[in-house]
Amino acid sequence: MAGLRQRKKAAAQKRIIDCAALMFREQGYEATRIEDIAEAAELSVTTFYNYFGSKADMLLATVVAETETVIAAVDDVIGAEHRCLQTAFAAIAKVYFTLSFQYTSREMWRMAVARTMLDPEAEFSRRYIDIDQQLSDQFCMFLAQMQKRDLLRAGVETEPFGRLLFNNVNLNFLEFMRSPELDASAVRAKVVAESAPVFALIETRNAAH
Structure with missing residues (x-):
């Protein structure tokens, strides 16, 4: 079970990174909001902050x-x-x-x-x-x-x-x-x-x- 949780956590983290990298490139760092990244990664903003501060x-x-x-x-x-x-x-x-x-x-x-x-x-x-x-x-x-x-x-x-x-x-x-x-x-x-x-x-x- 612990291994499954870790895999899910790693997958979610990679999804956030992939979405953020794409948005930073296309929209620019300043114009990209955390809310936009979370939405693109299909996560809540609260969940986002579990991964990145x-x-x-x-x-x-x-x-x-x-x-x-x-x-x-x-x-x-x-x-x-x-x-x-x-x-x-x-x-x-x-x-x-x-x-x-x-x-x-x-x-x-x-x-x-x-x-x-x-x-x-x-x-x-x-x-x-x-x-x-x-x-x-x-x-x-x-x-x-x-x-x-x-x-x-x-x-x-x-x-x-x-x-x-x-x-x-x-x-x-x-x-x-x-x-x-x-x-x-x-x-x-x-x-x-x-x-x-x-x-x-x-x-x-x-x-x-």
């Missing part, structure tokens, strides 16, 4: 859902066979700038980032920071795995270089998020080009490009 929490849930998809896809890239660091990294960059904004929108990301700045101590902000840390940690894990496969020179400290790579990706992601006219493929190419000098320093000399 505010519209900001709902916004974060949509961002987190998309980010979890990105994390899983990057895990797949890390686990695949690669001939050199740069091609592996290019595959990761492709995930970031292909899967992001499939479920959310640039406006939703801008609102999420703004919320963390306006209220850094809120639960919403702490959860956002946690997911950002997961993404950064994943880059460190990526380099550690590549080092085990002899694509990264022995002795290179994977954590500082992993943070460096993530910070560059994140900076370009924020630029992409702020500027609707930017093209995803162009930003991805920029990320890869900017990271190339780092890989020239740390990859093994026998890596095939």
Whole structure:
């Protein structure tokens, strides 16, 4: 019985997130009301608040859902066979700038980032920071795995270089998020080009490009 209740709760939560993401994209975050989301999800407003404490929490849930998809896809890239660091990294960059904004929108990301700045101590902000840390940690894990496969020179400290790579990706992601006219493929190419000098320093000399 407990398992059934959990499955029903998870299904209702996903339904709310799906409805909210669609309405945020189509109507905009500010114009979307909690009452509208609850109605679309076929729930009462009271039931909605059993799952999410505010519209900001709902916004974060949509961002987190998309980010979890990105994390899983990057895990797949890390686990695949690669001939050199740069091609592996290019595959990761492709995930970031292909899967992001499939479920959310640039406006939703801008609102999420703004919320963390306006209220850094809120639960919403702490959860956002946690997911950002997961993404950064994943880059460190990526380099550690590549080092085990002899694509990264022995002795290179994977954590500082992993943070460096993530910070560059994140900076370009924020630029992409702020500027609707930017093209995803162009930003991805920029990320890869900017990271190339780092890989020239740390990859093994026998890596095939």
